Amino acid sequence: MVSHSRPPSRLDVAWDRGFRFLTWFMAWATIALVLFIVYKVTESAFPALQRYGFSFMTTSHWDSNREKFGVLPEIWGTLYSSGLALLFATIFGVGVAIFVSEDFVAPAWRTLLKNVVELLAAIPSVVYGLWGIYVVIPLIRPMADWLHNNLGDFPLFGTPFAGPGMLPAAIVLAIMVLPTIAAVSRDALVNVPPRLREGAIGLGATRWEAIFKIVLPAASTGIFGAIVLGFGRALGETMALAMLVGNSGVISVSVLSPANTLSALLANHFPEAQGIEVGALMYAALVLMGITLLVNVIGELILWRASAGMKGAH
Amino acid sequence: MSTATQSETSAGETGAQQDVVIDAKIDELHYGKFKAVRDVHIPFTRNSITAFIGPSGCGKSSALRCLNRMNDLVRGFRLSGHVHFRGTDIYDPKVDPVAVRRHIGMVFQQPNPFAMSIYNNVAFGLRLNGFRGNMGEHVERALRHAALWDEVKDKLRASGLSLSGGQQQRLCIARAVATEPEVLLMDEPCSALDPIATLKIEELMRHLKESYTIAIVTHNLQQAKRVADKTGFLYVDTSEGGRTGYLVEYGHTDQLFTDPREEFTKQYIHGDVG
Ligand SMILES: Nc1ncnc2c1ncn2[C@@H]1O[C@H](COP(=O)(O)OP(=O)(O)O)[C@@H](O)[C@H]1O
Ligand SMILES: [Mg+2]
Numbered sequence: 290m291v292s293h294s295r296p297p298s299r300l301d302v303a304w305d306r307g308f309r310f311l312t313w314f315m316a317w318a319t320i321a322l323v324l325f326i327v328y329k330v331t332e333s334a335f336p337a338l339q340r341y342g343f344s345f346m347t348t349s350h351w352d353s354n355r356e357k358f359g360v361l362p363e364i365w366g367t368l369y370s371s372g373l374a375l376l377f378a379t380i381f382g383v384g385v386a387i388f389v390s391e392d393f394v395a396p397a398w399r400t401l402l403k404n405v406v407e408l409l410a411a412i413p414s415v416v417y418g419l420w421g422i423y424v425v426i427p428l429i430r431p432m433a434d435w436l437h438n439n440l441g442d443f444p445l446f447g448t449p450f451a452g453p454g455m456l457p458a459a460i461v462l463a464i465m466v467l468p469t470i471a472a473v474s475r476d477a478l479v480n481v482p483p484r485l486r487e488g489a490i491g492l493g494a495t496r497w498e499a500i501f502k503i504v505l506p507a508a509s510t511g512i513f514g515a516i517v518l519g520f521g522r523a524l525g526e527t528m529a530l531a532m533l534v535g536n537s538g539v540i541s542v543s544v545l546s547p548a549n550t551l552s553a554l555l556a557n558h559f560p561e562a563q564g565i566e567v568g569a570l571m572y573a574a575l576v577l578m579g580i581t582l583l584v585n586v587i588g589e590l591i592l593w594r595a596s597a598g599m600k601g602a603h
Numbered sequence: 604m605s606t607a608t609q610s611e612t613s614a615g616e617t618g619a620q621q622d623v624v625i626d627a628k629i630d631e632l633h634y635g636k637f638k639a640v641r642d643v644h645i646p647f648t649r650n651s652i653t654a655f656i657g658p659s660g661c662g663k664s665s666a667l668r669c670l671n672r673m674n675d676l677v678r679g680f681r682l683s684g685h686v687h688f689r690g691t692d693i694y695d696p697k698v699d700p701v702a703v704r705r706h707i708g709m710v711f712q713q714p715n716p717f718a719m720s721i722y723n724n725v726a727f728g729l730r731l732n733g734f735r736g737n738m739g740e741h742v743e744r745a746l747r748h749a750a751l752w753d754e755v756k757d758k759l760r761a762s763g764l765s766l767s768g769g770q771q772q773r774l775c776i777a778r779a780v781a782t783e784p785e786v787l788l789m790d791e792p793c794s795a796l797d798p799i800a801t802l803k804i805e806e807l808m809r810h811l812k813e814s815y816t817i818a819i820v821t822h823n824l825q826q827a828k829r830v831a832d833k834t835g836f837l838y839v840d841t842s843e844g845g846r847t848g849y850l851v852e853y854g855h856t857d858q859l860f861t862d863p864r865e866e867f868t869k870q871y872i873h874g875d876v877g
Contacts, residue, residue, distance in 0.1 A: 392678055395678075396678075482715070484711055484713050484715040485715055485717060487673070487676070487709075487711060487715070488711065488715040488716075488717065488775070488778075489717070489727075490673070490676060490704065491671070491673060491704055491708065491709035491711070491779070492704065492705075492708070492709075492727060492728040492731060492778065492779065492782070493701055493702070493704040493705030493728060493731055493732070493782070494701070494731050495701050498731060502727075503717055506718065506719075507717075507718060
C-alpha cells in the first residue's frame with residue numbers, strides 16, 4: 290500500500306496563513322467601516338445635537354427658514370408604518386409559510402409559490418413606489434372612502450383619504466417585507482420535529498389543530514425572529530415610502546392620513562439642505578439608526594431568552 | 604364509553620371472533636410506486652398484547668401505522684385490504700381518520716412530549732375532545748395509569764421536556780391513555796430508553812393490557828417474549844426485485860419462539876438472519 294498522505298508543503302502553509310490573515314482583515318475592516326460611518330454621521334450631526342438637544346425628538350416642526358427642527362412626527366410615522374406593515378406582512382407571511390411547509394398541494398407547486406414569494410424581494414424599491422402610486426392608491430380608494438364615510442368615528446379612519454399616506458405606504462411596505470417573513474417563518478416551521486406533529490395527530494388532532502396548537506408554538510421563536518428581521522427592513526426602507534407616505538409631518542392615528550417617516554424625510558430634504566439643516570438631517574439619521582439598533586437588540590434579547598429557556602428545558 | 608362499545612362489538616359478532624378488536628388485512632401497502640408491505644393479516648384480540656417483530660425496514664411501522672390511519676400523512680400512501688375496527692373498515696371513505704385516532708391511540712419511538720407543562724401534555728387530548736368533566740382528576744388518573752404519578756405529582760406545572768427519557772415516554776403513554784382509547788399502538792416505545800426504563804415500560808404494558816388492547820412493534824426479541832401474548836414475524840421479500848415486507852408467521856408468542864412453523868422464523872429467532 291502506498292500512502293497518499295503527505296505533510297503540508299510550505300506553499301500550503303503560506304497559503305493557509307495568508308488566507309487566515311485575509312479573512313481576519315476583512316472582518317475587522319467591516320467593523321471599522323461601521324464605526325467610521327457612525328462617527329461621521331455623529332460628527333456632522335454635532336451642531337444640531339448641541340443646538341436642539343433632546344427636544345429634537347419631541348417637537349414637530351421642520352422649518353429651515355426659522356431653523357426649527359423636530360422629528361416627532363417622523364418617529365411616529367416610522368414606527369406606525371413599520372408596525373402596520375408588519376401586522377399585514379406577519380398575517381400573510383406566516384400564512385404563506387404554513388402553506389408551503391404543509392403538504393396541501395404537490396411539492397412542485399409549493400416550490401413554485403416559495404420561489405415566487407422570494408422573487409418579491411428582487412423588485413427594486415422604486416418600482417414598488419411607482420406601483421403603489423399608480424396601482425395601490427387607486428385600488429384602495431373606494432374602500433378607504435367607504436371606511437371613512439361609514440366608520441369615520443373610529444380614530445383609525447378619522448380623516449378623509451388623502452391618496453399618499455399611511456395605508457398605501459404600509460400595504461406596499463408589507464409586500465416588501467413579506468419575503469423575509471415568509472422565508473424565515475417557513476424555515477422555522479420546517480424545522481419543527483415531525484414527531485411533535487405526529488404526536489398531536491396521533492391523539493386525534495385535526496391538521497389545523499396540530500398546526501395551531503403544536504407546530505406554530507414550537508416554531509414561535511423562529512417566527513418572532515422573522516418578524517424582528519422584517520421590522521428592521523421596514524424601518525429603513527426609504528424610496529417606496531418617500532414616494533407613498535405623503536411627506537406631511539402630522540401625527541395622526543388615522544391610517545388614511547398622510548404622514549412622514551425618518552427615511553423619507555432624509556430622502557426628500559437632502560437635495561436642498563444647507564447649514565444647520567444638514568446637521569438636523571444627520572441627527573435624524575442618528576435617531577433612525579438608534580431605533581433600528583434598539584429594535585434589533587430587543588429582538589435578539591427576546592430570541593436569546595427564548596432559546597435559553599428551550600435549552601434549560603432539555 | 605368503552606362499555607358501550609364492548610356491547611356493541613359483542614352484539615355484532617359471535618363466537619371466537621367476539622374478542623377481535625381490530626382485524627387487519629393488508630394485501631398491499633404502497634408508498635408511491637414502492638410496494639412496502641404485502642400479505643399481513645393479523646387479528647388483535649381484546650386485552651392482549653400483539654407484537655410485530657422482524658428486521659429493520661421490513662414494514663413493521665408501516666403495518667402498525669395502518670391501524671390508526673397515521674399513514675394518511677404520507678403523500679403517495681395507498682392500502683389495499685381492510686382494517687376492521689368494531690365491525691367497520693376504518694378505511695371506508697365515510698370514516699373520519701381523526702375520529703379513528705381518538706379511539707386508537709399511539710405511542711412513538713422517540714418520546715415526543717409537547718413543549719408545555721406535564722399537566723397540559725396529558726390534558727391535550729382531553730381538550731381536543733372538548734372534555735368538560737373534572738380535568739384534574741382525569742389527568743391524575745392517566746398519570747397513575749402510566750405509573751408516573753408519584754414521580755411528577757409535585758411538579759405538574761414543570762415542562763414535559765424537563766423529564767428523563769423514560770419518564771417522557773411514560774408521559775406520552777399517559778397522554779395517549781387519558782382519552783381512554785380502546786387500542787394502544789406502540790412503535791418501538793423502548794428503543795430510545797435505557798434497560799431500567801425499558802423494564803418499567805414493559806411492566807406498565809402488562810398492566811395496561813387489562814384495560815386496553817395493545818399492538819407493539821419491537822426489534823427486541825426478548826421484549827416480545829417478555830410482554831406479548833401473540834407475535835407476528837415480518838420479513839423482507841426481495842424476490843421480485845423490490846424490498847417488500849410480509850408476514851411470515853403469526854401465532855402465540857410461546858409457540859412462535861419455541862416451535863416455529865417456518866424455517867425463516869427459526870433462523871431469525873436464532874440470530875442466523877436479519
Ligand atoms: N413515509 C415513507 N415514505 C416512503 N417510504 C417509506 C416511508 N416510511 C417507510 N418507508 C419504507 O417502507 C419500508 C418499511 O419501512 P418501516 O415500516 O419503517 O419498517 P420498520 O418499521 O420495520 O423498520 C422501508 O423500505 C422504508 O424505507
Ligand atoms: Mg419502524
